Amino acid sequence: MAAGRPFTASVFIATSLDGYIARADGDIEWLTSRGEKAGDTGYDDFAAGVDTLVIGRGTYEKVLTFGEWPYEGKRVAVLSTRLPEDADPRVTVHRDLGALMRDLTGHGARRVYVDGGQVIQAFLRAGLLDDLTITTVPVLLGGGLPLFGALDGDVGLVHRSTRVLGAGLVQSSYTVEGTAAGAGA
Numbered sequence: 001m002a003a004g005r006p007f008t009a010s011v012f013i014a015t016s017l018d019g020y021i022a023r024a025d026g027d028i029e030w031l032t033s034r035g036e037k038a039g040d041t042g043y044d045d046f047a048a049g050v051d052t053l054v055i056g057r058g059t060y061e062k063v064l065t066f067g068e069w070p071y072e073g074k075r076v077a078v079l080s081t082r083l084p085e086d087a088d089p090r091v092t093v094h095r096d097l098g099a100l101m102r103d104l105t106g107h108g109a110r111r112v113y114v115d116g117g118q119v120i121q122a123f124l125r126a127g128l129l130d131d132l133t134i135t136t137v138p139v140l141l142g143g144g145l146p147l148f149g150a151l152d153g154d155v156g157l158v159h160r161s162t163r164v165l166g167a168g169l170v171q172s173s174y175t176v177e178g179t180a181a182g183a184g185a
Contacts (some may be wrong), residue, residue, distance in 0.1 A: 007105075009114050010112065010132070011120055011123075013120070013135070014137055015137065016137055017140055018141060019148065020146055024145065030141065034169065038167055041169075050113040051112075052077065052110075052111070053113045054100065054104075054115070055078055055115045057079075058116060058118070058145075059115050075109070077091065077093075077100055079122065080095070114128075117147055117149075124151065124155060124176075131174060132157070132173065134147070136171075158174060158175040159172065159174055
């Protein structure tokens with residue numbers, strides 16, 4: 001766990017080879033059509049160890065299209081300035097990162113899964129991520145929603161592992177050692 005907070009925050013996400021997590025319209029068919037052939041990605045084991053999810057509005061809205069709610073039994077926080085606070089009884093909506101952090105700490109979060117491009121970027125900029133698992137899909141989208149955005153400085157990573165999955169997907173895991181602009185203190 002990171003200094004100053006009682007939980008770890010982790011990313012487990014897939015991206016195109018050129019760094020996009022979805023097309024501009026949110027479409028992820030390029031991922032789902034290939035992901036089925038990947039085999040065991042380790043996601044189920046990862047998710048089993050998570051007690052809380054933090055997602056953005058776009059990710060929340062994409063999840064609603066899946067039909068069945070995939071996060072049963074887990075606390076879900078949505079970081080959004082636009083989603084109504086009473087949008088869904090299964091989620092807690094937070095307007096800013098400070099309120100979210102107080103809520104996570106107050107509710108005893110231990111292992112937090114951070115998902116969604118803008119939320120991941122916000123956590124990175126604030127020095128709040130502990131580890132990243134990124135599965136790279138062998139496709140170039142040429143545009144879309146990027147996984148990473150601008151940072152105020154370098155974020156050092158320590159490589160933990162890389163493995164090749166089915167259908168040519170490559171999964172790498174990293175520990176975050178440094179943070180942008182001295183964040184994380």
